Amino acid sequence: MLKRSHTFLAVAVSTVTLAACTTNPYTGEQQASKAATYGLGAAAVCGLVGAIDSKKHARNAALGCGIVGAGVGAYMDAQEAKLRTQLEGTGVRVVREGDNIRLVMPGNITFETDSYNLRGSFYPVLNSVGEVLAKYADTTMRVTGHTDSTGSRQYNQTLSERRAQSVADYLATRQVSRNRMLVQGVGFDQPIADNGSAEGRAANRRVELYILPNSL
Template identity: 80%
Template sequence: MPGSITFETGSYNLRDDFYPALNSVGEVLAKYADTTLRITGHTDNTGSRALNQTLSERRAGSVADYLATRAVERSRMLVQGMGYDQPIADNSSEQGRSQNRRVELMILPKA
């Protein structure tokens, strides 16, 4: 997924620039029906652990909700939130925190 699939602080609302990438994911999943999609939400370290866990789950859920509107069956989606436990950048700067507020998608073969 492109690095632009990130969120504002405290938000789980999809930005308009997410839709082209998510539409492409929907098209790929339609072609490869024997796959599962892991959707993992992440946050920066702003706020409490409990708040960030819930926020990361909601971020992943908002992506799953959108993909469901693109004819991706919910039964093919594994939705999870990781809170702030898996940063990809340094949380001591705004630039780093903005990179950590993300959702990652991984297409997997069905088990």
């Protein structure tokens, strides 16, 4: 019976390995999907359950766990590729972090100086973001506003909150449910560059949209 369980584990891992291969949408080359690490880990761990308990429900749980592990990564892979295509050349950076996606929206293209009103030229960009987010609805989002260190802490805290809210409000008009969004401002407490230079301050003025997959 133990030998049979080991055979199942090998099949489950091989199945997930094949599913984890994907084609890079930019180079056309075959590569390991972001899902590979998580999918293979899930299959291996759950496969051990099948090796210990040979009952049918344990084997089904092992296979199901591998599929779920691969599914989350593959879902976010597809969403990432769509966002990169839609946002190419807009100035918005798409950053992949494990199974999460972070969109960095620089302040110089999103807002007028010292304002939380969206630039009219940024609406088409948010339209593209909203289109993808509405399609890939099995995610939640954290919309975070950031400022540079010029001015008082309270002023920057309020400005960062209002800028994040402006982005969230607009996305809501593009059929992105408010229930999926957590909106917050952190003022100048999370800089990504040196506030001692004009370039650094410009980089710190931004809104970040962090996209996280729901549990499948």
